[in-house]
Amino acid sequence: MHTSNDYIYVLMPSLSLLFLAGLLGVCWITQRRQHFLLWLCSAYLLTAVSISIRSVLKLEVLSHYVVLVNALFLAGAWCMSKSFSERRRVVAHPLAALVLCVTTLASLYYFALFEQNTIRRLHAFSIGVALILLLPVPAALKKAPPRDWLDRTLLWSYVSYAVFTMLRPTLVAFFGQHGLSDAMQANSTYWLTTLMSILLFGLLFTVLICAVTIRETVTQLRTERDMDALTQVLNRRAFHEAAQQRLGDQRLYPMAILAGDIDHFKRINDRWGHDRGDEVLQLVSSILKRNVRNHDLVARFGGEEFVLLLTHLDLQGAEQVAQRIRQELSNDKQVLTQGPGLTLSFGITSIANSSQLDGALKQADELLYSAKNAGRDRVHVEGRFYPDICFEYTLPADEALASAT
Numbered sequence: 454m455h456t457s458n459d460y461i462y463v464l465m466p467s468l469s470l471l472f473l474a475g476l477l478g479v480c481w482i483t484q485r486r487q488h489f490l491l492w493l494c495s496a497y498l499l500t501a502v503s504i505s506i507r508s509v510l511k512l513e514v515l516s517h518y519v520v521l522v523n524a525l526f527l528a529g530a531w532c533m534s535k536s537f538s539e540r541r542r543v544v545a546h547p548l549a550a551l552v553l554c555v556t557t558l559a560s561l562y563y564f565a566l567f568e569q570n571t572i573r574r575l576h577a578f579s580i581g582v583a584l585i586l587l588l589p590v591p592a593a594l595k596k597a598p599p600r601d602w603l604d605r606t607l608l609w610s611y612v613s614y615a616v617f618t619m620l621r622p623t624l625v626a627f628f629g630q631h632g633l634s635d636a637m638q639a640n641s642t643y644w645l646t647t648l649m650s651i652l653l654f655g656l657l658f659t660v661l662i663c664a665v666t667i668r669e670t671v672t673q674l675r676t677e678r679d680m681d682a683l684t685q686v687l688n689r690r691a692f693h694e695a696a697q698q699r700l701g702d703q704r705l706y707p708m709a710i711l712a713g714d715i716d717h718f719k720r721i722n723d724r725w726g727h728d729r730g731d732e733v734l735q736l737v738s739s740i741l742k743r744n745v746r747n748h749d750l751v752a753r754f755g756g757e758e759f760v761l762l763l764t765h766l767d768l769q770g771a772e773q774v775a776q777r778i779r780q781e782l783s784n785d786k787q788v789l790t791q792g793p794g795l796t797l798s799f800g801i802t803s804i805a806n807s808s809q810l811d812g813a814l815k816q817a818d819e820l821l822y823s824a825k826n827a828g829r830d831r832v833h834v835e836g837r838f839y840p841d842i843c844f845e846y847t848l849p850a851d852e853a854l855a856s857a858t
């Protein structure tokens with residue numbers, strides 16, 4: 454007969470698992486797209502229920518509940534396997550898991566009620582659980598190893614848990630004082646090893662998963678803070694931060710600032726609709742990104758205005774980049790299928806140190822607007838003479854766009 458103290462003692466691992474399940478549930482509420490958190494939470498819940506029933510049931514009645522207790526445990530193992538496959542983005546093999554569950558339960562039922570062989574029963578249980586856990590592992594190992602050390606540790610901890618589960622009866626038989634002879638007792642070496650391993654690995658997985666989730670949340674927030682949501686290039690604030698870093702690195706000079714603006718963008722919106730206007734912005738930013746190198750920066754400063762910081766490039770090189778971008782944009786017929794091609798105007802200036810950033814941006818902007826005033830679809834470069842003309846290239850473009858609709 455268990456005393457109330459005994460119950461607290463035997464239920465402690467289950468309560469700890471329930472606590473960890475709660476923690477994962479809270480993590481999932483903050484990161485709902487991370488389904489692996491919910492699967493792991495379910496795994497802990499099912500395992501906790503299964504081991505608490507197993508811990509409090511008297512030995513005489515345990516055999517009658519063998520299917521229920523082990524079905525819960527196997528379902529928990531399947532949820533853990535599913536959680537792992539979701540995390541590593543590999544197939545979970547649900548059908549194979551179902552076959553393994555049914556086979557394991559049938560063997561357990563047979564060894565509990567017909568042959569009454571405890572050792573075979575324990576081996577059947579361990580092998581069944583381990584195989585379910587190992588289902589997604591071959592595909593996960595075939596993929597390139599995770600670059601992040603937290604994910605790598607998670608992968609190998611999971612594999613170790615599965616292998617340890619499979620070997621547990623053999624290890625206890627080998628090292629345990631009574632071998633597996635008393636394995637069905639709630640205070641046997643086998644059962645304590647089982648509880649402790651579930652708890653320790655459960656704790657390890659939770660710590661790793663929580664760390665991974667926190668890190669991913671921070672990365673996501675940083676991306677949302679730094680990137681323009683529509684075009685996936687830097688926003689103005691992030692550009693200033695990144696540009697200060699680049700400008701502090703002497704190896705990246707000479708550098709140039711390009712300010713670019715889509716010509717007559719308002720008309721594109723008016724004639725083709727705002728959604729098509731958004732597609733044009735995405736097209737332009739993808740062409741800009743395609744035409745820069747690793748250390749360069751591309752940013753959207755708002756509306757249809759883009760700014761680039763080009764490293765290892767003098768004014769002449771920067772002008773060539775701008776002309777290449779203009780050429781690529783005018784050739785593109787994917788977004789605006791009819792009418793005149795898209796055009797961009799550019800202002801280009803050099804920059805010699807980080808204290809010049811605001812001045813260089815202002816100068817590039819002035820050059821850009823002198824290019825606009827000179828008729829658009831052109832590049833104005835610092836140090837060159839441009840006659841101070843104001844040529845409003847309105848009527849032909851209007852007519853051309855109108856004829857395209």
Ligand SMILES: Nc1nc2c(ncn2[C@@H]2O[C@H](COP(=O)(O)OP(=O)(O)OP(=O)(O)O)[C@@H](O)[C@H]2O)c(=O)[nH]1
Pocket residue numbers: 683714715716717718719720722726727728729730731734755756757825829
């Ligand atoms: N589709 C879309 N339009 C935007 C967005 N942000 C700003 N705009 C529009 O961009 C247009 C900018 O118009 P203007 O500043 O007159 O510039 P423009 O028509 O390109 O004329 P120029 O620059 O002088 O060639 C406005 O109609 C804005 O509503 C956006 O995110 N998506």
